[in-house]
Amino acid sequence: MSALYTTDGEIIAEKKEREKKLSDETGKDITYMQLDEVNGTTDGEILVLTYKDIDDAGEKMQQGMLRLVDEFEDILVEKIQLLLHLGYKEVHLVTDHGFVLTGILEESDKIPTDDISGGKKVSERYIRSVDEQSGSKYISIEEHYENYNYVNFAKSSRPFVSTGKYGYSHGGFTPQEVVIPNFVFTYNKQNQMDVDITNKKDLIDIAGNILTVKFSSGEAKDVLSYQRKVRVLLYVGDKIVDKSSIISISPGSQEKVELSLDSATEGVVVIIDEDTKDQLDKAKVTKSQMRDLGGLF
Known part of the structure; x- marks a missing residue:
């Protein structure tokens, strides 16, 4: 995981520290979030999104994770599409490691580790050790982590004898572990007329709930973009609490809609294209601290 965040080979156990390292090295303004938190109000020039549930499920549920694979895929598709509709030019899908599904094993399928010299920590697909290991059984690589100086891999696809349930495990030295994929998703938007919120300043200090x-x-970009169907959504947190009907808008049009914040004190309004679901504009909404005096003055 650390190798995705830094170029100097340092192993960083804490997620917050890895994120700080990446921000410091790149000098970029990066927003860090969980993938499932992405919604129509998500903002930030560069996002780094993690979805740790996949990793946790593989290690804890083992073969039981098979029934969740389709659900994970659905979430990835949904969020990648949403990010592209929000206006992000590229979405990269990467992993920090792969998994091997071990399956049902006999004891004879496992590699004993009694010959490891010095202190050791045995996992199903790798062994950390204090001393470098010799002989034809292991691939021993110098890598300092906690009290250990080396990480050792088997020269076969067989797992080591280790405690715990066998099933999904880190891939060791298999292609699933050492070859890191990088899928890049892009989206070519239609060349349609712009739609912009014109009273953003007014929305940051509204009186009452309405x-x-x-x-x-704006102007039509071509003859095919002479009309656009839009909808205005009001988010509070990650929930849509109100929305307009579908509005057909032509070049040079001016429109307005009323929405209700109800009991919330702030939110975000978003205009989307009803056909493509592309986000066209958005603005923050904040309720004034002054009470609505209802025309008394």
Whole structure:
């Protein structure tokens, strides 16, 4: 995992420290989130999204994880599509390691580790050791971590004798472990007219629960983009609490809709293209601390 965040080979156990290292090395303004937290209000120039549930499920549920694979795939597809509709030009899908599904094993299938010299920590697919191991049985690589100086791999696909349940495990020195994929997703948007919220300043200090969103359209980019169907959504947190009907908008149009914050004190309004689901514009909404005096003055 550390190798995805830093180039100097340092092993960093804590996620927050890895993120700090990446921000420091790149000098970029990076937003770190969990993948399942991504929604229509997500912002940030560069996002680094993690989905640790896949890793946890593989290690804890073992073969029981098979029934969750389709669910994980559905979540990845949903969030990748959403990110592209939010306007991100590229979405990279990478992993820090792969898994091997060991299956049902006999004791004779496992590699004994009694010959490891010095202190050791045995996992199903690798062994950390204080001393370098010799002989034809292991591939021994110098890598300092905690009290250990070397990490050792088998020269076959067989797992080591270790405690715990066998099933999904880190891949050891198999291709699943050492070959890191990088899938890149892009999206070519249609060349349609722009739609912009025109009263963003008013929305950061509204009185009462009702807010008015004003928006206008620009020029048609070509004859095929002369009309656009849009919808205005109001988010509170990651939930849509109100939305407009579908509005057909032509070049140079000015429109407005009213939405209700109800009991919330802040939210985000988002305009989307109803057909493509592309996000066209958004604005923060904040309720004024002053009470709505209802026209008394």
